[in-house]
Amino acid sequence: MQQYFDNAATSFPKPSEVVEAMVHFQEECGASPGRGAYAKARSATSILDDCRDALKELVHAHEHECIFTCNCTDALNLAIFGIASHCLTNQEPCHFITTAMAHNSVLRPFHMLKAYGISFTVVKADEATGIVNPADIQAALKPETKLVAVAHGSNVTGTLQDLHAIGEICNDVTFLVDAAQTMGHIPINVHDMNIDMLAFPGHKGLLGPLGTGGLLMKSGLEKVVNPARYGGTGSASELLYQPTVLPDYYESGSHNTIGIAGLLAGVEWIQSQRVEQLCAHEQTLIEAFIEGITPLEHVSIAGPQTAEHRCAVFSLKTEMDPHLFAKNLEEECGACVRAGLHCAPFAHDTIGTTEHGGTVRVSFGPFHTIQDVQQLVEGIRRCTQQVLI
Ligand SMILES: Cc1ncc(COP(=O)(O)O)c(C=O)c1O
Secondary structure (H helix, E strand, C coil), X not given: CCEECECCCCCCCXXXXXXXXXXXXXXXXXXXXXXXXXXXXXXXXXXXXXXXXXXXXXXXXXXXXXXXXXXXXXXXXXXXXXXXXXXXHCCCCCEEEEECCCCHHHHHHHHHHHHHCCEEEEECCCCCCCCCCHHHHHHHCCCCEEEEEEECECCCCCEECCHHHHHHHHCCXXXXXXXXXXXXXXXXXXXXXXXXXXXXXXXXXXXXXXXXXXXXXXXXXXXXXXXXXCCCCCCCCCCCCCCCCCCHHHCCCCCCHHHHHHHHHHHHHHHHHCHHHHHHHHHHHHHHHHHHHCCCCCEEECCCCCCCCECCEEEEEECCCHHHHHHHHHHHHCEECEEECCCCHHHHHHXXXXXXXXXXXXXXXXXXXXXXXXHHXXXXXXXXXXXXX
């Protein structure tokens, strides 16, 4: 039987309510929001509005606008290119900061912008834990720094960064958090953490379908963040320039409303369970996994060795080639896991796994049980014994 342990890529399964909401939308509504005054178009608009409200509520983002995107990459691109484009247009000097635990959805836009004269600094992380010292971010700040982009949870080691401390340091510099691995898994308070922009996928911890995501952006930032897309918004069609009213300014084109209907159901499911409770459940899975793996030979966990400072994403270091190990694990116990460099090259440099071709990543979700974890550990034990033979 297949057992899915790749929730860091996208969550599976989804609550039945998510699928039902999508079917319901398509069968009963099916209209495009903001594209008509008739009842079906109005009810499609209400789905978007309700979802924006639910997302803001979840992370205490009452001073933020919610912009829908296709995924977390798209949200990070909007934030990064939006600021870059504004600086370039106004000929303002511009420097960005990120960390060694960043995903390519931050690193590649930063790298691409070098061609336009925008420089960036990658702040190192601790080799053993993947934790970034906030003082190192402070030391990297320059007068022209416009953005600090930090991944809350690493998609390689599961390491959590101290957003409170980093948020305090950022002060007037825009603080962008990549919550791809934590939104829906771990409580986040954008107000207390001084987060200006929070990028999130809808399809991972929020349990919505693929093709959903968003950017929560503090009101007022639209003055320094240009849109990434221009086009029809269903509003002010007589204008040749992009209407500046929010969220239309950033949401050109028809929405993935069927996806957002599913996302709304996912967020409502999380709220009904309470994110604190889901987090506590994942902590017990984390503890069980660490307890099961630690005594095994020929395999070790990268990053934090306790449930503190980590989410339920684990990289396993093995002597075997990671791709072969993942294949063996699937054959041994049906586990779906992800081998390789996980789109985060500097994170692998940090933990010393690049030369080896990366690690084997396993990641848990709200529907996993302790028994699932124990079966996975047993499969890993059997696979590591093959190294001895
Ligand atoms: C830390 C991190 N940031 C960004 C992304 C990109 O998310 P998406 O797949 O929704 O574009 C991922 C995806 O795995 C991720 O783990």
